[in-house]
Amino acid sequence: LDPVPARVEVALSRGVVVSGRLTQRGGREGVEGAELTLLQDGERRSALSDANGDFEIEGAALGPARLGVRHASFSIVSREVEISPSDREGRAVPLDAIELTEPGIAAGTVFDPRGQPVRGARVGVGLVPAFVPAGAKLPGFVQTDERGRFELHGLEPGWLTLSAYAAGVGRGSLDDVSIESG
Numbered sequence: 001l002d003p004v005p006a007r008v009e010v011a012l013s014r015g016v017v018v019s020g021r022l023t024q025r026g027g028r029e030g031v032e033g034a035e036l037t038l039l040q041d042g043e044r045r046s047a048l049s050d051a052n053g054d055f056e057i058e059g060a061a062l063g064p065a066r067l068g069v070r071h072a073s074f075s076i077v078s079r080e081v082e083i084s085p086s087d088r089e090g091r092a093v094p095l096d097a098i099e100l101t102e103p104g105i106a107a108g109t110v111f112d113p114r115g116q117p118v119r120g121a122r123v124g125v126g127l128v129p130a131f132v133p134a135g136a137k138l139p140g141f142v143q144t145d146e147r148g149r150f151e152l153h154g155l156e157p158g159w160l161t162l163s164a165y166a167a168g169v170g171r172g173s174l175d176d177v178s179i180e181s182g
Contacts, residue, residue, distance in 0.1 A: 015059035018083055020095035022053040022069065030054065031071060031100050040065035040083075060092065067095070075103035075156040075181070076140070104155040104179035109148045110164045110172070117148025121166035125155065128165040155179045 018038060022031040030053020038045045038057045049055045062083050069077040077098060084093045110118045122128045124141035144150045144164075152162070157180055163173035 013061070014090060015061060016083065016085070016090055016092040018057045018060045018092045018095065020055055021097045022049045022055065022071075023097050023099050024074070024101075027097060027099060031074065034069050034071040034074070034100070037068040037070075038065050039068070062092070067098075069098060069100065070154075071100060073102075074100035074154075076154050077156060101157055102181040103153060104157050104181055106152040106155055106160070106162055106177060106179060108150060108162075110144050110150065110166070111148060112166075112169050117144070118164070118166045118169050119144060119146050119148060121148070121150075121164045121169070123150045123152065123162065123164045125152070125160050125162060128163045128171070130165055130167075130171070157181050 022034050022036075023029060024031050030051065031049055032051045032053065034049040034053075034055075036047045036049065036055050036057065038060055040061055040063070045057045045059055047055045047057045060083055062085055065081050065083055067077075067079050067081045077100065079098070081095055086093045110121045110123060112118050121144045122132070122141050123144060128141060140152075140154075142150050142152055158178075160177050160179055161173055161175045162177050163171065165171045
């Protein structure tokens with residue numbers, strides 16, 4: 001093994017406050033009570049939007065991050081954001097407003113290669129994990145019923161890839177599924 005140096009220097013920088021606004025109805029109204037999660041370099045920071053839809057997340061670093069937004073009445077939003085310094089010490093340039101929309105629903109049936117419905121398959125947007133810890137409920141995924149049917153709620157409108165996984169059966173996906181509000 002390489003020898004450990006006698007001294008290690010670590011430079012820390014102060015975190016900044018990231019702010020923004022969640023809106024609906026073309027930006028005319030704020031959205032209260034949305035859960036925001038900022039993921040950056042393996043760290044997670046959270047906040048709730050206030051009565052005007054405004055939010056602040058403290059302790060973020062400058063640079064790229066992923067911002068997730070959840071609210072029971074709106075579609076789930078996930079965006080790549082860039083946190084840039086502002087003229088005000090300790091604050092970042094405010095993020096662009098995020099317009100929340102009415103969620104869409106995807107419903108269907110999962111079949112095996114022989115055309116038989118698959119009971120208990122995990123279904124979700126993107127890649128569905130093959131392993132889930134016992135008793136864990138993953139947000140964004142559902143299981144098929146005894147007839148292989150599923151319903152995914154809270155989807156962001158647009159073009160998505162849906163996939164399914166069932167132990168002993170395999171994995172499958174469907175690209176370019178169009179999701180519309182409502």
